[in-house]
Amino acid sequence: MIKLKIKTGDTVKVIAGDHKGSEGKVLKVLKEKNKAIVEGVNMVKKHTKPSAQSPQGGIIEKEAAIHVSNLSLLTGKGETTRVGYKMDGDNKVRFSKKSNEVI
Numbered sequence: 001m002i003k004l005k006i007k008t009g010d011t012v013k014v015i016a017g018d019h020k021g022s023e024g025k026v027l028k029v030l031k032e033k034n035k036a037i038v039e040g041v042n043m044v045k046k047h048t049k050p051s052a053q054s055p056q057g058g059i060i061e062k063e064a065a066i067h068v069s070n071l072s073l074l075t076g077k078g079e080t081t082r083v084g085y086k087m088d089g090d091n092k093v094r095f096s097k098k099s100n101e102v103i
Contacts, residue, residue: 004068005073006029006071007026008026009025010026010073010074011024011025011073017070018042019041022041024039024040025039033065034068035065035067035068036066037063038066042063042065043062044062044064045059045061046059047059048060073096075096077099079099080098081096081099083095083096084096084097088102
């Protein structure tokens with residue numbers, strides 16, 4: 001398992017695959033599968049049986065997971081960047097390798 005440099009709440013851009021160019025916020029990171037669920041990207045239709053939560057059942061649309069290698073973090077200016085780590089006093093912080101700013 002690799003060290004994931006993307007965290008929940010980050011804004012990312014899809015850099016490869018069917019949804020290339022799409023941007024969104026990371027809703028959930030699936031660490032054991034090296035995947036992330038991005039808001040509004042990779043939407044799939046899921047058939048659901050009637051249950052207590054959805055008494056009607058039917059077809060719902062939800063986001064499917066995308067491999068983290070196909071995602072790139074966006075800086076505050078909206079450009080893609082790679083992520084590095086450095087020590088800021090006693091704290092380990094993530095920083096943008098493109099602009100050298102702390103994320």
